[in-house]
Amino acid sequence: MTTQPLATPASSQGQALGKTGVLIVNLGTPDSPSVPDVRKYLREFLMDARVIDIPPLSRWMLVNLIIAPFRAPKSAKIYREVWTEAGSPLKVYGYAVEELLQKTLGDDYVVKLAMRYQSPSIEDSLMAFQKLGLSKLTVVPFFPQYASATTGSIYEEVMRVLKSWQIMPEMRFINSFLDHPGFIEGFVRLGQKYMQQRPYDHYVFSYHGLPERQIRKGDVTGQQCQLGSCCDSLHARNQHCYRAQCFETTRRLVKELNIPEGKYTTCFQSRLGKEPWIQPYTEELVKELPKKGVKSVLAFSPAFVADCLETTIEVGEEYKELFEELGGEHWQLVESLNDSAIWVDTLADLVQKA
Ligand SMILES: C=CC1=C(C)c2cc3[nH]c(cc4nc(cc5[nH]c(cc1n2)c(C)c5CCC(=O)O)C(CCC(=O)O)=C4C)c(C)c3C=C
Numbered sequence: 001m002t003t004q005p006l007a008t009p010a011s012s013q014g015q016a017l018g019k020t021g022v023l024i025v026n027l028g029t030p031d032s033p034s035v036p037d038v039r040k041y042l043r044e045f046l047m048d049a050r051v052i053d054i055p056p057l058s059r060w061m062l063v064n065l066i067i068a069p070f071r072a073p074k075s076a077k078i079y080r081e082v083w084t085e086a087g088s089p090l091k092v093y094g095y096a097v098e099e100l101l102q103k104t105l106g107d108d109y110v111v112k113l114a115m116r117y118q119s120p121s122i123e124d125s126l127m128a129f130q131k132l133g134l135s136k137l138t139v140v141p142f143f144p145q146y147a148s149a150t151t152g153s154i155y156e157e158v159m160r161v162l163k164s165w166q167i168m169p170e171m172r173f174i175n176s177f178l179d180h181p182g183f184i185e186g187f188v189r190l191g192q193k194y195m196q197q198r199p200y201d202h203y204v205f206s207y208h209g210l211p212e213r214q215i216r217k218g219d220v221t222g223q224q225c226q227l228g229s230c231c232d233s234l235h236a237r238n239q240h241c242y243r244a245q246c247f248e249t250t251r252r253l254v255k256e257l258n259i260p261e262g263k264y265t266t267c268f269q270s271r272l273g274k275e276p277w278i279q280p281y282t283e284e285l286v287k288e289l290p291k292k293g294v295k296s297v298l299a300f301s302p303a304f305v306a307d308c309l310e311t312t313i314e315v316g317e318e319y320k321e322l323f324e325e326l327g328g329e330h331w332q333l334v335e336s337l338n339d340s341a342i343w344v345d346t347l348a349d350l351v352q353k354a
């Protein structure tokens with residue numbers, strides 16, 4: 001009997017036989033800025049047990065009897081302010097990035113946008129992938145810092161859909177990318193554009209907030225997180241702490257932007273309800289700055305990669321109004337990465353190295 005030399009399969013040489021699916025996922029947005037559509041969106045979003053992490057009956061009552069009915073008309077009004085002819089900015093930028101990333105990655109990849117809530121759903125986008133017989137699937141949540149309420153929730157939904165598949169492709173999840181040089185450089189370039197135009201007294205780095213409870217639940221050691229100086233460095237024990245990752249993002253940005261100590265603050269916006277969220281709160285900082293003689297502020301929102309309600313309206317308009325009412329003179333929001341070439345190249349790099 002003659003033995004044939006064993007051929008190494010193409011897949012183990014790094015050459016996949018089929019394509020790699022790339023699922024880019026952002027939070028979600030209502031289908032239209034009408035009150036019923038905003039209410040539908042808020043219900044789906046806030047009924048997620050990773051977003052409002054309280055017992056199911058209490059969550060149902062809070063969302064359906066209090067938050068959705070009262071917040072929907074107010075939110076719908078704000079959504080109407082940011083809505084464009086092509087739709088919600090979060091979705092418009094999402095589709096633009098989908099197209100540009102597809103061009104950058106080429107024919108070995110298929111890129112699809114999904115939203116964690118509302119449309120296009122993760123389930124529909126994955127079902128479209130299933131028919132293609134992918135070799136590999138890479139999921140890229142559009143959140144630079146890990147949080148159970150965002151990245152964690154996206155993983156859970158992807159795994160829920162995939163669990164019934166007969167064939168599971170090779171899988172990759174991008175957990176966070178605050179340390180990617182392209183992500184940092186993207187915000188640095190945007191910031192420098194404003195810093196070259198005029199000097200600023202203070203620089204604000206405002207991130208989306210989270211209930212403190214959610215940070216504590218993520219402290220698997222039970223000893224790491226006191227929600228204070230424990231977030232001053234990022235290391236093995238707190239590597240998934242959202243608050244620590246936000247402080248690390250600021251450190252990387254201020255280093256590249258040459259902003260001196262004492263001239264910047266990391267803070268957290270969008271608190272909902274009465275329980276404590278991670279601090280310092282952006283609103284409190286905005287009230288304090290004019291008292292300290294700060295007249296001009298450049299504000300970054302590096303928890304978001306696309307402009308949305310949280311950036312354009314909350315940081316760009318509401319905090320600006322508050323600052324100016326209290327004696328501040330100039331408040332400038334740095335826009336997000338949106339569909340910039342550096343952001344698309346960063347995504348391509350994350351996917352190719354995954
Ligand atoms: C308990 C509530 C919320 C948690 C926890 C939360 C975490 C969280 N969210 C984002 C990113 C975004 N949130 C956006 C909007 C938004 N977030 C909440 C509540 C929680 N978020 C609400 C009620 C809303 C709706 C806004 C409103 O009604 O005023 C958005 C913007 C969506 C858009 O513009 O279309 C983003 C993006 C992160 C990163 C995060 C945890 C780290």
Ligand SMILES: [Fe+2]
Pocket residue numbers: 208270
């Ligand atoms: Fe949010």
Ligand SMILES: [Fe+2]
Pocket residue numbers: 224225226227228230231238241243244
């Ligand atoms: Fe911490």
